Amino acid sequence: MAAAEDREAPTEPLDIACGLENLPVSCWPPGARPPPFQYTPDHVGGPGAFAEPTEVTFPGCVCTAAPCLPGTCSCLRWGENYDDHLCLTQVGPQAGHATPVFECNVLCQCSDHCRNRVVQRGLQFPLQVFQTDLKGWGLRTLEFIPKGRFVCEYAGEVLGPSEARRRIHLQRAHDSNYVIAIREHVSTGQVLETFVDPTHTGNIGRFLNHSCTPNLLMVPVRIDSMVPRLALFAARDILPEEELCYDYSGRFLNLSDGEDKDGLDNGKPRKPCHCGAVSCAGFLPYDGSLYRPG
Numbered sequence: 001m002a003a004a005e006d007r008e009a010p011t012e013p014l015d016i017a018c019g020l021e022n023l024p025v026s027c028w029p030p031g032a033r034p035p036p037f038q039y040t041p042d043h044v045g046g047p048g049a050f051a052e053p054t055e056v057t058f059p060g061c062v063c064t065a066a067p068c069l070p071g072t073c074s075c076l077r078w079g080e081n082y083d084d085h086l087c088l089t090q091v092g093p094q095a096g097h098a099t100p101v102f103e104c105n106v107l108c109q110c111s112d113h114c115r116n117r118v119v120q121r122g123l124q125f126p127l128q129v130f131q132t133d134l135k136g137w138g139l140r141t142l143e144f145i146p147k148g149r150f151v152c153e154y155a156g157e158v159l160g161p162s163e164a165r166r167r168i169h170l171q172r173a174h175d176s177n178y179v180i181a182i183r184e185h186v187s188t189g190q191v192l193e194t195f196v197d198p199t200h201t202g203n204i205g206r207f208l209n210h211s212c213t214p215n216l217l218m219v220p221v222r223i224d225s226m227v228p229r230l231a232l233f234a235a236r237d238i239l240p241e242e243e244l245c246y247d248y249s250g251r252f253l254n255l256s257d258g259e260d261k262d263g264l265d266n267g268k269p270r271k272p273c274h275c276g277a278v279s280c281a282g283f284l285p286y287d288g289s290l291y292r293p294g
Contacts, residue, residue, distance in 0.1 A: 028130040048160020060107030087148025134274040145238040154205035154230040156198025164195035211245030211275040249285035
């Protein structure tokens with residue numbers, strides 16, 4: 001009897017998300033893979049974080065007999081967050097300033113199918129990490145995404161301000177900067193700051209590139225505590241195989257308060273922008289506040 005031919009076992013397609021998302025995240029081209037990092041779909045606590053991201057500190061609503069609606073649901077005191085199609089109700093410059101977004105949480109008595117549960121449901125569209133021509137790795141959608149729909153989060157280590165600045169100062173000229181600083185201006189005049197670094201521990205949001213005309217809008221969304229989830233929504237209809245990008249400066253729908261305008265990054269020339277937009281600024285946004293003493 002002839003010996004059976006040796007056959008190579010079929011290889012499973014690479015899932016960048018390591019099975020931790022609702023949907024696998026593929027990689028292109030076949031055989032290529034980005035530098036290794038620890039995947040997490042959610043924030044994790046890092047040095048100096050003011051709170052543990054996974055701790056549940058918000059009380060839940062008591063909506064059992066009727067759907068969660070403004071006026072009766074404690075999570076919707078600022079109005080409805082999403083429409084009947086699960087689209088963010090405030091998208092684009094016409095929405096004016098951003099208002100707080102609070103989703104129903106694990107302590108809420110409403111259904112798991114409540115319309116005010118969107119970001120917490122995770123990925124709903126197939127995404128792919130791919131190699132770009134000029135920008136290194138990027139992220140794109142494989143399906144059409146309607147305007148206003150949730151796309152993905154920007155998750156990583158939540159840091160204190162001193163640790164965020166320390167890590168920025170340790171970066172070399174050719175290093176990619178993943179540290180993001182989110183500042184929320186509240187009516188009392190207080191500024192809430194959140195620093196997230198997905199360099200070594202993060203999710204697919206770390207592959208999002210900058211664009212001066214982005215197709216994504218970043219919105220802080222709170223679910224279980226005051227530590228916001230950095231959610232990215234479609235700022236317009238997005239076509240299949242279109243790269244997903246957001247404005248690193250945070251200008252879209254928000255005022256930018258930390259960007260320097262002189263083309264210098266801590267005294268050195270800034271990194272060029274390759275977004276290709278007609279209105280491209282020519283270089284990547286730079287938050288000078290991260291270089292100031294803590």
